Amino acid sequence: MKRRITTLIAAALLLTVTAACGAREEPRVRADGSVDLSQVTLRVGDQKGTGLQALLTAAGQLDDVEYKVTWSQFTSGPPLLEAINAGSLDFGAVGNSPPVFAASAGAKIAIVAVSEKGRGGQAVVVPAGSSIKTPADLRGRRVAVAKGSSSNFHLLAVLKKEGLSFGDIQPQYLQPPDALAALSSGKIDAWAIWDPYTAQAQAQTKARILIDGEDYTNGFEFQITGRETLADPARTAALGDWVTRIRKAHRWANDNQDEWTKVYSELTGLDPGIVGTAIKRSSFKDLKLAGDVVEREQLVADAFSEARLIPAPIKIADVVDTRFDAILENPS
Structure with a gap:
């Protein structure tokens, strides 16, 4: 009797697991290969520097999404x-x-x-009364930067042009909120950062831009997914729609800067003046990955490798997937 009960329980558990798996996976991809997007959840990360959720909301691109979207907030790109x-x-x-x-x-x-954004908000800032007048004056100074961020490369490029390296400064690896506090209290001498933090430092601490990103860095903002996600046909179908929505939102933001400023300010709590400054120097230009993007981004990878700031050299082409490039040709 005990053996029979055990067998029945095992069979019931097996049926339960099978049913659960079927409920999770099968309805999403139909027999004809089409996808039921209502069964898909896309998990999206966001950060204040990109304001993706605010952008899509402002542009009305979240109004009729067929799949579910969950959001998580991060202070910078690396985490x-x-x-x-x-x-x-x-x-x-x-x-x-x-x-x-x-x-x-x-x-x-x-x-x-x-997409490529304006580089005026990618900057190294210093306190208003700082004795640092040129990038060469950064030698020996305490410079805050988020490790692995776009500002990490900008700072590297600025130093390299002056014949300096990270060994010639005192890098302070801080996330943006901590760096802003450190700049305000005089604990650092300079801060390599991006908008809207650059605009925030200018407005709240009267920081001065020592050097911006023009002639030093590209303005690439990459949209990233996981290889595991791309292996899932249902989530990949949702991603294709998601990328389309982002590109539509970019066009909307470029054409409606005042409305974009208003909504971004309301959703983030940032002062409209700060947001407006950032938006005016951060227009979007969507690009194909199959163009010269890989070649230009390889320069970034090579610079970090030469400076021994990454564990090993990489080929950017190995981490690029161009399947959504066609959306630029037919964005509707």
């Missing part, structure tokens, strides 16, 4: 990509450096889309 690699996120937008650091560390990520 966001760690979450994608760990399988807890499906998508996120980051600057030019986080994918380099992540790929060099063996992260299973893929760049699936890219």
